Amino acid sequence: MSSPVLVTGSRGAIGSGLVSRLRAAGLPVRAASAAPEKLDLPDDVETVRLRLGEPGTFPAALAGVRQVFLYADPTHVDAFLAAAKAAGVEHIVLLSSSSVLYAGAEDNPIAQRHLAVEQALTASGIDATLLRPGAFAGNAAGWAWSIKSTGTVEVPYPGTHASPIHQDDVADAAFAVLTEPRLRGAAYHLTGPESLTAAQQIAALGAAIGRDIAVETVSPEAWKAAMSAYMDDATADALLDYFAAYDGRPDTVTRGVEELTARPARTFADWAAENADTFRP
Template sequence: MTVLVTGSRGRVGSALIPLLLGKGIDVRTASAAPGKPVPPRGATAVRCDLRDPATFPAALDGADAVFLYAEPSQIEAFVQEAEAAGVQHIVLLSSSSVIGPGAPESAIALSHLTVEQALAVSSIETTALRPGAFASNALQWKWALQSSGTIDLPYPGSYSDPIHERDIAEAAYAALTEPALRGAAYHLTGPESLTFSQQIAAVEAAAGRTVPFRRVTPEAWKESVGPHLPAAAADALLGYWAASDGVPTTVTHHVESLTGHPARTFATWAAENASAFTGTPGSPGTA
C-alpha cells in the first residue's frame, strides 16, 4: 500500500509517518517544499501544495490512500485528481468545530465543512477525524511569556478537551491500516475537559515555574493578535471561548476505541514540552 501524507511537516503528519513506515507501508511525504526537512529513511518526498492543483497529479499517481489536511481552496480539484489516480481511501484531519453549535457561521468550521462535503460526494471512501483543541496550542503561550512575562486570556474559564497530537496520529494510523474502521467520522478528544487556567496550572507543575496570566477584554485580545491572525479566525475563537466559558466540553472515548489505549492527558503533554516554558522574558527559549 502507498500512502500520501499531506502536511507531513505538521505535528500530526510527522508523528504518523514513522508509524506507517514501521508497518512496511510505502510513504510519500508531501509538502509545498519537499525535502525540507529531509524525510525519514524509507519515505519518499514529493511536492504537493494543496493550494496548487498543478502539483496534484504527480503526488497522487499510484497512491492507494491519503492522509489529508483540510485545505478548502482547491479541494474539488484534489478530489477529481485523486479519483483519476485510483485513490481508494482518504483519512481527513477535520475538526470538532463542524459538529459544534453555530458551525456553519464559524470560519474555522466552514473551512473543514467545505472539505468534508467535497469528499462526501466523491467516489472515495472517507474517514473523518474530528479532534478538538490540540494540546500543542499551548505552545503559543511561550511567546507571550518570553516577550512580556505574562499570558493574556479573554476567557480564562473557557473549557476545552486538549488532545495530544500523537493520539491523533495513532488514530489516523489505525484508520489507514484497519479496514473495519474506515468510512466513519470520529470525534477525538483528550481524556479531560479543562479550563485555560487549569491547563496553565499543569504547565506550571511541569515547568517548575509560575506562569502568570491576566484577563483581558475580547476586543483587546483580538487587537493584540491582529498582526498574525485573520479577523474571522479571531472572531471564531472568541465565539467558541465565550460559549464554553464555565461550560465543560464533552469528552469522548474514540481515541481508545481506535488505538487501544486511553487518550494521553494534558499533564503528559506538558511534561514532554516543559522546556518550552522555562525561558525568561526576552530569552530565546527552547521549544
C-alpha cells in the same frame, strides 16, 4: 510491493508523526509537502512536492496511491478529489475539526473550511474517514513567549473549557484507520481525556516547569488586538464566541482515541511535561 500511503502536510506534527508510524510498521509511505526539500526524513522515505493550492502538483503525488491522509484545504478540493479518483485512490482520511459539529458551523469561518472539504469528500464517492479533533494541546505553545518573558499569560476568559488533544493521539488515530479496514468509513470526534479551563492548562504548564505562572484577564478587545498579527478578525471573533460560550461550561470529552487505538488518550499534563523546555526562560 503495496501502494504507498500519501501523507499530505508531512512537515506538520501530525503528518510527520504519521509518516514515522507507517515507516516503523514497514508500510510504504509517500511524504508530501509544499517544500519537500525541507523534510527531515530517513533516506528510504519517498517524498513528493504537493501544494494543495496548485492542482498541477496533484497527478504526480497521487500516482499509484490507494490511500491518502488529507489536510482540510477547500481551495481546490474538487480538483484534488477528481485527480484522486483518476489515480485510483480508494480511501481518504481527512483531518477535519470538531468545529463542524457545533450549531452555526456553516457560518463559522473556522468550521466552514473543514465542512466544505467534508461535503466534497462525501460527494466524491471515495471511501472517507473523518477525524474531527478539537483543540490541540500544542496550541498552548502560543503562550510560550509570554511565559518565558514575563511569567504571565493574558487570556480573555480564564474559565473557558477545552478538552485538548495531544497531536500524537491524532497521528495514532490516523494510523489506525489507515491500517485497519474495519475502522474506515466513519466520522470520529477526537478529544483529550479531560475538560480543562485555560487557567488549569496554564497551571499544568507551571507544574511542568516548576514555576508559578500568573493568569491575567484581559478584555476580548485587547486579546483580539494582540492576535491581529496572527489571525484575521473573523477568526478571532469566532474564537472569542467559543471562549465565551464555554466559559464555566465543560467541553465534550469522547472516547474516540481509545476506540481507535485501544488505549486512553494522553493528558494535557503529558504534553506539558514533554514540551517543558518550550516554556523555560
